[in-house]
Amino acid sequence: MKYAELKNHYSSSKRFRKVMFLLVCVPAFMLQSYTANNSEPEEDNFEPYTETIPGTDISIDLVPIQGGKFLMGSPESSPNAQEGEGPQKEVSVDPFWMEKFEITWDVYDLFVYKELDERAAQGNQANVDKAKVDAVARPTPPYLDMSFGMGRDGYPAICMTQYAAQMFCKWLTAKTGHFYRLPTEAEWEYACRAGTTTEYSFGDDVSQLGEYGWYYDNTMNGYEKVGTKKPNPWGLYDMHGNVSEWTLDQYNPDFYTSLEGDKANNPLNKPTTLYPRTTRGGSWDDDPEMLRSAARIPSKPSWKQQDPQIPKSRWWHTDARFVGFRVVRPLNPPSPEEIEKFWPEPIEDL
Numbered sequence: 001m002k003y004a005e006l007k008n009h010y011s012s013s014k015r016f017r018k019v020m021f022l023l024v025c026v027p028a029f030m031l032q033s034y035t036a037n038n039s040e041p042e043e044d045n046f047e048p049y050t051e052t053i054p055g056t057d058i059s060i061d062l063v064p065i066q067g068g069k070f071l072m073g074s075p076e077s078s079p080n081a082q083e084g085e086g087p088q089k090e091v092s093v094d095p096f097w098m099e100k101f102e103i104t105w106d107v108y109d110l111f112v113y114k115e116l117d118e119r120a121a122q123g124n125q126a127n128v129d130k131a132k133v134d135a136v137a138r139p140t141p142p143y144l145d146m147s148f149g150m151g152r153d154g155y156p157a158i159c160m161t162q163y164a165a166q167m168f169c170k171w172l173t174a175k176t177g178h179f180y181r182l183p184t185e186a187e188w189e190y191a192c193r194a195g196t197t198t199e200y201s202f203g204d205d206v207s208q209l210g211e212y213g214w215y216y217d218n219t220m221n222g223y224e225k226v227g228t229k230k231p232n233p234w235g236l237y238d239m240h241g242n243v244s245e246w247t248l249d250q251y252n253p254d255f256y257t258s259l260e261g262d263k264a265n266n267p268l269n270k271p272t273t274l275y276p277r278t279t280r281g282g283s284w285d286d287d288p289e290m291l292r293s294a295a296r297i298p299s300k301p302s303w304k305q306q307d308p309q310i311p312k313s314r315w316w317h318t319d320a321r322f323v324g325f326r327v328v329r330p331l332n333p334p335s336p337e338e339i340e341k342f343w344p345e346p347i348e349d350l
Helices: 001-012 014-024 028-037 105-112 114-120 125-131 162-176 185-193 205-210 336-342
Strands: 049-052 059-064 068-071 089-093 096-099 244-250 277-280 296-298 328-330
Touching: 059 185, 059 205, 068 185, 089 185, 096 185, 162 244, 162 336, 185 244, 185 277
Parallel strands: none
Antiparallel strands: 049 059, 059 096, 068 089, 096 328, 244 277, 277 296
């Protein structure tokens, strides 16, 4: 289809800018896959789904999270409230899909090791072509086994920086034609609470924690396979424990004080400095109070203290064996121009 015909076909649609962006910024072999994935209005397809990564038999499962309002943070009455978890504020988030499980090594290794893309697609040149993603920065393979012998098949990927997690999202977006990103803190807590107002999504009784999450007292000094505990009320697994999860936000202990008016709608504290960034959910290496729905954990330079790369890698936190992530996909994605603003430039540690 010629440009003029394409413009006439799409000019009455909100998707025109998106299609033109893809013609310029997405490899040609991906355009057919993108239009197939977006042939119907998203509002008519807000259901659980499985996204198979093109060129592979590896997939991720997504759960729809209806938007709404909730009280973000810890109430003053909480006996476990930590600095930076208040004051509690009402905020709203738009609907999105969230990955049912934490990203596993099975998926993350496709991003880290380019040759795995092509190896998985051997015997089918069309799949090999789909497996390639140009113009997306990808990490150099790590010097060490970043699983540290704790397991890879079905286990959560760990030790990546927030920058690496975001670039994974950019890669996944390019591969699938769907806009994936890290959740904001507000989205993460909203999904974790799943309509509850208690310390945990299952209530306030910490004696039940072992049924829902992996933490310091019930692990053998390491993470466990994803999805082996009970899910929260919205069908999300490992929101309490196993690995702490990256969000999009810069950590600021006073951030909640600003959440008034328009700032309480889809709040995001966009990073401007390398440290600290915010993780959520707590991990296998944490005590129960850090697994609460409202708990916030800031990143630290010590997470890459033993990094053998000089200067230290923007991709790996070699000492963060407790940090991973999961992805979200907004029901109503922003424009292509706004999507581009989500992809980060590395902020150097000066």
